[in-house]
Structure formats: C-alpha cells, structure tokens
Amino acid sequence: MSSIRKVAVFGVSLRELRHPDNRRSPPSRLRGHHLHPTCRDLLFLFHLQPPRSFPTEAGSIVHVADYSDVASLTTALAGHDAVVSVLGPGAMAHEVPLVDAAVAAGVKRFVVNDFGWGQNPRSYPEMVEVGARRHVAWDRAREKAASNPGFSWTGVTIGNPIDWALRRFPRMGFNVAEHTAIIYDSGTEHFTGTTLAGIGQAVVGVLSHPEETANRFVKVRSIKTCQNELLEAFQEEAASGKPWSVEHAKVADLLEGGRQKHQAGAPGWILDLLVAQLYEEGSARCVVAASREDSDADLLGVREETAREVVAKALSQ
Ligand SMILES: NC(=O)c1ccc[n+]([C@@H]2O[C@H](COP(=O)([O-])OP(=O)(O)OC[C@H]3O[C@@H](n4cnc5c(N)ncnc54)[C@H](OP(=O)(O)O)[C@@H]3O)[C@@H](O)[C@H]2O)c1
Incomplete structure (x- = not known):
C-alpha cells in the first residue's frame, strides 16, 4: 500500500481544534498527518459561513457534510487516503454510512471506532450488549475489505484511556x-490502559504502518x-x-x-x-x-x- 498522507478525522470537536495548544498545529495526537477533521458543530457554522470547506485556527481544512448522506460524505472524502472515526457513542448510527462513503471515495484505510476494549471475551454480558452497537460498522468494514482489494480497516484497542x-x-x-x-x-x-498521548501515537503508528496493521485490531497499552x-x-x-x-x-x-x-x-x-x-x-x-x-x-x-x-x-x- 502506498503511503497515507491525507487523513479525515470524524469526531474531533471544533472546541478541541480551538484549544490554545492546537492553534499553531493540528492536534498533537495526530501531528505529522494532513488532517481534515469534520464535526457536527460546523452544521451551525455552515449557515454563517457559506463555503463548504474552510481553514480552522489549527490550520486544518474543515468540511461540512451530512452524516446520513453517503453521497455528500463521499464528496467530502474524495482524495483522502484514510479515515479515523472517534465519534461518540451517540453517533454509532453514522458509522455504516461513513464506511460506505469511504469505500465509494476510494479511501484506503478506515480506522474503525473502537478506542476501547475491542472484542473483549471477558466483558460482563451487559457490556457486550453495549459494545454490540459498534460491531455493526466493524462488520461492514470487514465485508467491504473482503470485496474491495484497495480498502482495508484497523481497530485500535486501547483498554482504559x-x-x-x-x-x-x-x-x-x-x-x-x-x-x-x-x-x-x-x-x-x-x-491495562493507554494515555491520551499513547492513543494519538497509536493512530499515527497505524497510519505509518498500513501493511502490518491491515484488517485487524491492534492492541495498545501505555501501562x-x-x-x-x-x-x-x-x-x-x-x-x-x-x-x-x-x-x-x-x-x-x-x-x-x-x-x-x-x-x-x-x-x-x-x-x-x-x-x-x-x-x-x-x-x-x-x-x-x-x-x-x-x-x-x-x-x-x-x-x-x-x-x-x-x-x-x-x-x-
Ligand atoms: N476505552 C474507554 O473506556 C473509552 C471511554 C470513553 C470514550 N472512548 C472512545 O473515545 C471515542 C470518543 O468517545 P467520547 O465519549 O469522547 O465521545 P463524545 O465526546 O461524546 O463525542 C466525540 C465526537 O463525536 C461527535 N458526536 C457525538 N455524538 C454525535 C452525534 N449524535 N452526531 C454527530 N456527532 C456526534 C461529537 O461531536 P460534537 O463535538 O459536535 O459534540 C464529538 O466531536 C470513541 O471512540 C469511544 O469509544 C473510550
């Protein structure tokens, strides 16, 4: 796989990009990659600022797209090498359209929304039920990778943040x-747990080692x-x-x-x-x-x- 340069991140909030630490450069968690964060906060800004993409204080470009509209997401993702999804639990319904749009846009790697315990066989049954919501998109990514040779996925299992x-x-x-x-x-x-710095480094590590991390969950720990x-x-x-x-x-x-x-x-x-x-x-x-x-x-x-x-x-x- 050729190198990953342009990355779309779903779930980085505008508040985070405006954090003073991030003003001069993209969030340190992902520094070194070309970021296009998207955020639903921007649906509001869109009405104030008509262009469909514009630079933020952090120097990244922000696109406005409707999460339920695969065609509009596909347009926003055109030209990206990878997608990282860190959307919150309330946004799980958006994950499948995101995977579909990434495939349609020719994205090479989709970092699925785990950043938790992966498929932990030792979880209490009640927690397995909660986790099942995100498995729908994981299964979709697996399915798409099996039928699209240019597309692959990775899950980042970090344990306790x-x-x-x-x-x-x-x-x-x-x-x-x-x-x-x-x-x-x-x-x-x-x-085991991973610090925020470790989680960011893990994502950068996945994007820097696409071959070794394709189509599997990577296991991460700081301690x-x-x-x-x-x-x-x-x-x-x-x-x-x-x-x-x-x-x-x-x-x-x-x-x-x-x-x-x-x-x-x-x-x-x-x-x-x-x-x-x-x-x-x-x-x-x-x-x-x-x-x-x-x-x-x-x-x-x-x-x-x-x-x-x-x-x-x-x-x-
Ligand atoms: N391992 C663990 O124990 C653990 C614990 C917590 C979180 N996590 C992981 O960390 C990641 C983020 O989780 P979080 O709890 O920090 O999420 P969060 O703060 O609730 O949301 C993160 C992002 O998702 C967006 N979002 C949330 N609900 C949305 C919706 N219904 N529609 C559109 N966008 C929505 C938010 O947008 P806005 O900025 O617009 O609100 C924000 O940008 C997830 O991958 C989660 O699994 C893991």
Missing part, C-alpha cells in the same frame, strides 16, 4: 480534586497497573501537598448496585459495571495485552509509562 479516565471519573476510585480514594477489594487487580500502585503514585505526587485519605469498598457491592440500576433502567450502571470489571480480583477482565510483547506498542511507537507519569498527566489535565 487512563490519564483522562482517572481525572474524569472519581468512580474509578481516585477523586483528584478532593484527594480521596476508594480502593476496591485488595487493590491488586491489574488492568499495566493496579489501584494500589496508582494510589502510591498519587500520594508521591502529593508529598508536599494535601495528603490522600483512603476508604475501602467491595467490587461485589459495586457490581450488584450497577446490575440493580441496569434492571431498573436507571442511569449510571455502565460506569459501575466498567469499574467493577476493571477491579474484579483474579479475573484479568480488563487486560488488553498481558505483556508489552503481546501488544502492538513497539510497532506503533507507543512507549510504556510509569504510574507516576500517568498520574502526573491526570493531575495536569
């Missing part, structure tokens, strides 16, 4: 603002860790500041509470079950790659990070 998730979800056990921790069971269950190790790192980072206070809880209680919410149709059950399966002792439910050698990290240029580095990133976000 760890620095972002630690900061965003105190339910994971670390309340970064309050310096309070909840350690589930013994705190020794290991899981294999456990709650106790992360707590120690948080405490070391806070050595001269406010100390962390620690409580203990049981995974079984978290799981039971989450399942009750699920049965009652109440919100919050997905996060409860995600955290329970992360820390369920002896299950290795959330290990994408048990060792670095078992992952694609070296191929993709994703480096292993220490718990201290990961928590420093979580604290700085």
Whole structure:
C-alpha cells in the first residue's frame, strides 16, 4: 500500500481544534498527518459561513457534510487516503454510512471506532450488549475489505484511556480534586490502559504502518497497573501537598448496585459495571495485552509509562 498522507478525522470537536495548544498545529495526537477533521458543530457554522470547506485556527481544512448522506460524505472524502472515526457513542448510527462513503471515495484505510476494549471475551454480558452497537460498522468494514482489494480497516484497542479516565471519573476510585480514594477489594487487580498521548501515537503508528496493521485490531497499552500502585503514585505526587485519605469498598457491592440500576433502567450502571470489571480480583477482565510483547506498542511507537507519569498527566489535565 502506498503511503497515507491525507487523513479525515470524524469526531474531533471544533472546541478541541480551538484549544490554545492546537492553534499553531493540528492536534498533537495526530501531528505529522494532513488532517481534515469534520464535526457536527460546523452544521451551525455552515449557515454563517457559506463555503463548504474552510481553514480552522489549527490550520486544518474543515468540511461540512451530512452524516446520513453517503453521497455528500463521499464528496467530502474524495482524495483522502484514510479515515479515523472517534465519534461518540451517540453517533454509532453514522458509522455504516461513513464506511460506505469511504469505500465509494476510494479511501484506503478506515480506522474503525473502537478506542476501547475491542472484542473483549471477558466483558460482563451487559457490556457486550453495549459494545454490540459498534460491531455493526466493524462488520461492514470487514465485508467491504473482503470485496474491495484497495480498502482495508484497523481497530485500535486501547483498554482504559487512563490519564483522562482517572481525572474524569472519581468512580474509578481516585477523586483528584478532593484527594480521596476508594480502593476496591485488595487493590491488586491489574488492568491495562493507554494515555491520551499513547492513543494519538497509536493512530499515527497505524497510519505509518498500513501493511502490518491491515484488517485487524491492534492492541495498545501505555501501562499495566493496579489501584494500589496508582494510589502510591498519587500520594508521591502529593508529598508536599494535601495528603490522600483512603476508604475501602467491595467490587461485589459495586457490581450488584450497577446490575440493580441496569434492571431498573436507571442511569449510571455502565460506569459501575466498567469499574467493577476493571477491579474484579483474579479475573484479568480488563487486560488488553498481558505483556508489552503481546501488544502492538513497539510497532506503533507507543512507549510504556510509569504510574507516576500517568498520574502526573491526570493531575495536569
Ligand atoms: N476505552 C474507554 O473506556 C473509552 C471511554 C470513553 C470514550 N472512548 C472512545 O473515545 C471515542 C470518543 O468517545 P467520547 O465519549 O469522547 O465521545 P463524545 O465526546 O461524546 O463525542 C466525540 C465526537 O463525536 C461527535 N458526536 C457525538 N455524538 C454525535 C452525534 N449524535 N452526531 C454527530 N456527532 C456526534 C461529537 O461531536 P460534537 O463535538 O459536535 O459534540 C464529538 O466531536 C470513541 O471512540 C469511544 O469509544 C473510550
């Protein structure tokens, strides 16, 4: 396959492109590639700014296209070598038209929307149901690759997006603002995660190694860790500041509470079950790659990070 130069990214928000860090160059996660991010925010801007494509502050070109209209998406994707989809869970219905448009436009590689646990056989049954929504587009990409020799796909399985998730979800056990921790069971269950920098590098790695990454899920990790190790790192980072206070809880209680919410149709059950399966002792439910050698990290240029580095990133976000 010839090299990939021009990449369309679906799901990078205009807010992100306007972030001060991104003003002088495309988002660092994908620096080095020619980006054409698209975003539904721009449907609004389109009414204010009639041209159908225009440069952003980040120096990239933004196209306006209707996600449900394969013909309009095909026009927007003409001349692109690759598509990366990082659309949010609410946009899963758009994924199949995106794949169809990419094939019609002659795109060579479609990075399907995973950035999660891939086809994790150890997920709780309730989580398998949630994941099934994105499998429809994965299956479409497989089907299209089988019948179109110039088209291929890759899924990027990253496990826990760890620095972002630690900061965003105190339910994971670390309340970064309050310096309070909840350690589930013994705190020794290991899981794997990838930092935002690692996720960006993984995508760049896929686009830079199209042959080796064609038609498969790549397994990515920045770290294999456990709650106790992360707590120690948080405490070391806070050595001269406010100390962390620690409580203990049981995974079984978290799981039971989450399942009750699920049965009652109440919100919050997905996060409860995600955290329970992360820390369920002896299950290795959330290990994408048990060792670095078992992952694609070296191929993709994703480096292993220490718990201290990961928590420093979580604290700085
Ligand atoms: N491994 C994990 O545990 C984990 C956790 C979270 C996310 N992820 C992955 O990260 C990626 C992004 O997820 P997220 O939760 O961060 O997504 P998000 O913030 O909800 O949305 C990301 C992008 O998708 C667009 N979008 C969302 N809903 C849309 C809709 N109905 N129609 C059109 N565009 C829509 C958003 O557009 P606007 O800017 O216009 O809103 C935004 O640009 C996904 O691949 C997801 O699987 C993984």
